[in-house]
Amino acid sequence: MAHPNTKAKVESPMRVIDEIMSYNGVLKDVEELYKKMNLITNEANTRICQATELPPILVFSKEKEHL
Known part of the structure; x- marks a missing residue:
């Protein structure tokens, strides 16, 4: 079972993936993908x-600096 304090840690990366998926099949070439x-x-x-x-x-x- 997920805890409420870990919910955002899972949902934040999913927001980025959803943004990427919205361009599925719309981009013309690799350069346009790179810009997006x-x-x-x-x-x-x-x-x-x-x-x-x-x-x-x-x-x-x-x-x-600590890495």
Whole structure:
């Protein structure tokens, strides 16, 4: 059984997958796919996380020096 505190961890990646799937069969070539993936990735990385109240890209940049 899933716990309420893990629900967002599962649903967040699914939102990105749903955005990718909406372009199924619509893209002309690999370059257009690359542009759409960059757009989706940038939007996902700048969206404010409810748990941390920070965008993931900011959290990653802080943690990156410790990796």
